[in-house]
Amino acid sequence: MNGINKLGSIQLSMSFLITIIISITLLVGGIALIKNFYTSAVETQQKLDERTQQRLAELLNEGQQLAIPFGQQTIERGEGYVFGLGILNIGDEASFVVEVAVSTVFDDADKEVPTDVVNNLINPTSWLLYDNTPQVIGKNEQRVVSILAEIPKDAPSGLYNFNVKVLNAGQPYDKIQKIRVKVT
Incomplete structure (x- = not known):
């Protein structure tokens, strides 16, 4: 019974860790996308010579x-x-x-x-x-x-x-x- 609890705890911890990693990846991707849009807008304005x-x-x-x-x-x-x-x-x-x-x-x-x-x-x-x-x-x-x-x-x-x-x-x-x- 105790071994099953430990296994469940490890699975729960791994699931939580994977969720955190995916969340951080999405956050970084979103920030990069916003930066890309902002940079594109600034470059467009500068191109108006x-x-x-x-x-x-x-x-x-x-x-x-x-x-x-x-x-x-x-x-x-x-x-x-x-x-x-x-x-x-x-x-x-x-x-x-x-x-x-x-x-x-x-x-x-x-x-x-x-x-x-x-x-x-x-x-x-x-x-x-x-x-x-x-x-x-x-x-x-x-x-x-x-x-x-x-x-x-x-x-x-x-x-x-x-x-x-x-x-x-x-x-x-x-x-x-x-x-x-x-x-x-």
Whole structure:
């Protein structure tokens, strides 16, 4: 009877030890994942280069409510580029939301790809990373939103056009902006 108790105690101790090891492993994995996301976000912001920042400031200071300088880029498969979207709030303090959707896609022969094929081919949320949460911008203040375009390695070559809409209280704020990505 005493030997069975000792065996049960050892099994219980081993189970507890294994549970602790698994918990620590999951904790370390979670911390590493969060660090990876944070590092990626910081690098994305740094990639919005000085030239783009300067051009955005010029366009917004000229009175444009929305601006995307250098809105057309050639990007190789597996590579990325950070577009900058500038927002100038000319009204009272308000909440703005950015939305991006596929407009049109042209293949290498400059033929438009049908919408049903595009919907199966491309998922803009996986290609374009940006902050789509409401952003409060004060009266006459400017905000720059980074839009990271990461092209999958298996993406077909062609010209991908995206509509960038900024909404204020659910209504479009100024004209739709365009991002054009030529995949090579």
